[in-house]
Amino acid sequence: MxxxxxxxxPDCEEAQAVLDERQIAYDYVDITAATANLKEFLRLRDRLPxxxxxxxxxxxxxxxxxxEDGAVTLDVKEAQDWDK
Numbered sequence: 001m002x003x004x005x006x007x008x009x010p011d012c013e014e015a016q017a018v019l020d021e022r023q024i025a026y027d028y029v030d031i032t033a034a035t036a037n038l039k040e041f042l043r044l045r046d047r048l049p050x051x052x053x054x055x056x057x058x059x060x061x062x063x064x065x066x067x068e069d070g071a072v073t074l075d076v077k078e079a080q081d082w083d084k
Contacts, residue, residue: 001025001082004041004064006032015063015076024083031062048072 005012065079
């Protein structure tokens with residue numbers, strides 16, 4: 001799984017802690033560490049309906065979890081279930 005977030009976001013930090021505690025493997029992509037990372041995230045955000053509500057509310061849409069098959073969720077509990 002890939003986790004898009006930033007260390008500037010408390011929700012992202014909490015999501016990482018949950019995944020780490022449960023020993024769930026993930027690749028962390030810090031969207032504020034490099035422009036390429038931000039562009040990669042924005043390509044997802046701009047085309048997927050899962051982000052519609054967060055965009056309408058002026059939010060970013062992180063933490064964002066992407067499964068290897070391309071499934072996307074913004075819910076850490078749902079992402080945890082992917083590991084089962």
